[in-house]
Amino acid sequence: MNSKTILLVEDNPDDELLTLDALKANHVGNAVIVARNGVEALDYMFGTGKFSGRDVTDQPAVVLLDLKLPKIDGLEVLHLIRADERTKFQPVVILTSSNEDEDRIRGYKLGANSYVRKPVDFDEFLKAAGQLGLYWLLLNQPPPHY
Amino acid sequence: MHHGNPFSENFRISRIIVIFTAITCCVLLIIFTRLIRPYELPHKNLIAFLFLAIALSMVGLVLLIARQSAEKDKAHSKKENKDYWNEAHLRALLNAAPDAIFITDGTGTIHIANALAEKWFGYRKDEFVGKKVEMLVPEHLRQAHIEHRNRYNQNPSTRIMASGTELVGIRSDGSEFPMEVSLSPSMFGGELWITASVRDITLRKEMELAKLHAQTRLSELVTNLPVGVFRICDSDLAHFQEVNPAMVTIFAAQSASQLLASSLESLFFDHKDWSTYTARMAQQFHLNSLEFRFRRLNGEDFFGFLTIAANTINGETVYDGILEDITERKQQSERIGTLNKDLERRKTQLEQINQELESFSYSVSHDLRAPLRAMDGFSSTLLTDYQDQLDERGRDRLLRIRSAAQRMATLIDDLLNLSRVSRTEIAWTPANLSELANGIINDLRQANPERKMEVKIQPDMQVKGDVRLLGIALTNLFNNAWKFSGKTSNATIEFGCERQNDQTVYFLRDNGAGFEMEYAGKLFGAFQRLHDIGEFPGSGIGLATVQRIIHKHGGRVWATGEVNKGATFYFTLKS
The missing domain is CATH 3.30.565.10 (Histidine kinase-like ATPase, C-terminal domain)
Structure with missing residues (x-):
């Protein structure tokens, strides 16, 4: 795997731990940055607040974005990422418990690259995490710097 | 045509007789001279001369009579020009008349009947002639007619159609019809002649009846209408002139006269309304469905729609109007309004509940699954990472935790599906x-x-x-x-x-x-x-x-x- 980072936007510490475990179990060794709410996620993307001074030309290979988040929710985060010239092509995968049609439609409308529902069955979750890592870190070619 | 035109008829007949006699004499003379020619008769020439003289005198007589009659004719035609040479014309005129015409003598015997008489009564001309006019009225009226006719004869006068009596006529087929008769007497040759014009007034009668029915229906309509109908007269703008029964009911009056006696002003509940009413009437002479608050005679108030239009009848301005008591309708619309508000409120409530349900389902879908995922996930990591330290029993219990967590996840999904289907x-x-x-x-x-x-x-x-x-x-x-x-x-x-x-x-x-x-x-x-x-x-x-x-x-x-x-x-x- 390459040196690209993964931004995991997740407010639930259990889910965070499970996701990290699942990625580790799939031998995804890349650095995973965790943002626990929408504001932190945006700060990371735009090098503001807690992450001011960060080199924003070095963006994560993929953002794993939960929808239900404190402060600014996932869909709003997605909207702001897409609205900014610097981040409009950023690969974003919605990783959520929700399977509401409405969420899926709005997610895709706002330009999500993928929509993955977190399975309760950990075996399934492992598979999903493995495939996500494989796809977004190795297979997928990110947009060039622009 | 017995008494019709005696003069011209007589002249014609006498002329024919004279000419006929002259010709007969000539023929006899010729025959006689032929017959006696072969015989030697004494005074043959004398006899022939005699015959010739008779024939000549006959011709002379004929010429004399012809001249006399021509003179008489001439004199007569001068004196009675129309009667004499326009007889055919007269007959045509009679037939062209718009009425059935009978000419009778003083005894009521019909002498002449025209074409319409034939048509309307269904007799041929010759069936009329010589009969009494009573043949034209139904049996039960005949005696009265005779008396009537006798009275008329004592003092005959021209009675024109307008003052004509309406009688009932009977046709040859027995059917009856209303008729109007006018009579004009004339004296001729010392005799009383009566010309009777008869008009079939079935159609007019029917129209009159129809008009009467229409009027009756119209007045019944006004009487039965459930809305108040009234008339106010220009000469007294303070009172109703006419009201229908509904008006009496609406104003809770004892009678129409009680309502007619009440001043209009007293019937308006608010003075403001009365002012509006008078102002509008003064400006426009009409009102179109204006809502006013009125006062019944028992003191109750009610809301009504008032519509008034001005009309001119026989040169006088009248104001005709309708009044509709809308109290019930107003109450109903108020009730509907309340119901609508209630419905609106319930709808909002329902929408709120639905919204809550949506967000509840969303929370269930999202939040209830997270702990299950943790239970299953950490059990799984325990099973993997600590498999050396777990015995069979421990592994079994962890597997049971995982299975329960997954079952609950399915349950949640199914429940969400069910509620989604309903929504x-x-x-x-x-x-x-x-x-x-x-x-x-x-x-x-x-x-x-x-x-x-x-x-x-x-x-x-x-x-x-x-x-x-x-x-x-x-x-x-x-x-x-x-x-x-x-x-x-x-x-x-x-x-x-x-x-x-x-x-x-x-x-x-x-x-x-x-x-x-x-x-x-x-x-x-x-x-x-x-x-x-x-x-x-x-x-x-x-x-x-x-x-x-x-x-x-x-x-x-x-x-x-x-x-x-x-x-x-x-x-x-x-x-």
Whole structure:
């Protein structure tokens, strides 16, 4: 795997731990940055607040974005990422418990690259995490710097 | 034509007689001279001379009479010009008259009748002549007519149509008709002649009657109308001039006269309204459905719509109007208003509840799953990472935790589906059940490649319905069939349709575990299970979801089954 980072936007510490475990179990060794709410996620993307001074030309290979988040929710985060010239092509995968049609439609409308529902069955979750890592870190070619 | 034109008739006859006599004499002379020529008769020449003299004197007489009669004719035609040479004309005039005309003598005997007389009474001319005029009136009126005629004869005068008596005439076929008769007497040759003009007034009578009926109907209409109808006269603007019974009722008056005696001003509840009324009337002379508050004579107030229009009748301006008591309507519209507000409030409430339900479902979907994921996930990591330190029992308990967590996740999903089905508005489109079924079977085969299953799906089952919901229903039914025939060898699933009582019934048949028919009614209740979880897993919500979807499509769903023989699920859809 390459040196690209993964931004995991997740407010639930259990889910965070499970996701990290699942990625580790799939031998995804890349650095995973965790943002626990929408504001932190945006700060990371735009090098503001807690992450001011960060080199924003070095963006994560993929953002794993939960929808239900404190402060600014996932869909709003997605909207702001897409609205900014610097981040409009950023690969974003919605990783959520929700399977509401409405969420899926709005997610895709706002330009999500993928929509993955977190399975309760950990075996399934492992598979999903493995495939996500494989796809977004190795297979997928990110947009060039622009 | 006996007494008709005696002069001209007599002259003509006498002229003919004289000419005839002269010719006869000449002929006799000729015959006689021929006859006696062969004989030698004494005084033959004298006799011939005599005959000749007679013939000549006859010719002279003829010429004399002819001259006399010509002179007489001339004198007569000078004196009575019209009667004499326009007789045919007179007759034509009689026939062209718009009335039936009879000329009778003083005894009531008909001498002349014109063409309309023939037509209206249905007799030929000669059937009239010589008969009494009483033939033209019905039997029971004849005696009175005779008396009437006799009275008239004592003092005959011209009686024109307008003052004419209306009589009843009888036709030759016995039918009667109303007629109007005018009489004009004339003296001729010392005799009384009466010319009677008779007019058939059936049509006029009918029109008069129709007009009367129309007037009666109109006045009945005004009388019976449930709205107040009134007239105010320009000469007294402070009172009603006429009111219909509804006005009396509306104003709770004892009688029309009591209402007529009340001043209009006193009938307005508010002085403001009275001012408006008078101002509007002064400006425009009409009102169009204006709402006023009135006062009944018993003091009660009521709201009414007032409409007034000005009319001119015989040169006088009158104001005709209608008044409608709208108290009840107002109350009703108030009630409707209250109901509407109530409905609006309930609608808002319902919308609120729905919104809460939505967000509740969302929370359930999202938040309830997270802890389950943690339970399953950490159990799993324990099993993996600490497998050396766990004995069989420990591993078993962790597996049970995982299985319970997953079951609960399924339960939550199923429940969410069920509630989503209830909330979904049906989008009616054409749907192909066969295609849907094939897709579901393909998914099942892919998920369970080890299962051998014979599947028969009738092709091209076209219906109308919500494709997504029908898909959910079929998925549940096929999942059941698939699941409950898991322990059956030669497992077969058949999906098709048949006509039952003029209705298309779709069925899904399996030869799996089946069920006891006595529990058939419980199949479709939420959380109802007829099998042990260990034997056949499931939430018990699938068939409840199926039922809701089918009901939403206006259909019915039912099932038959036999233990270890299989089950058949039937459903119908609104055609």
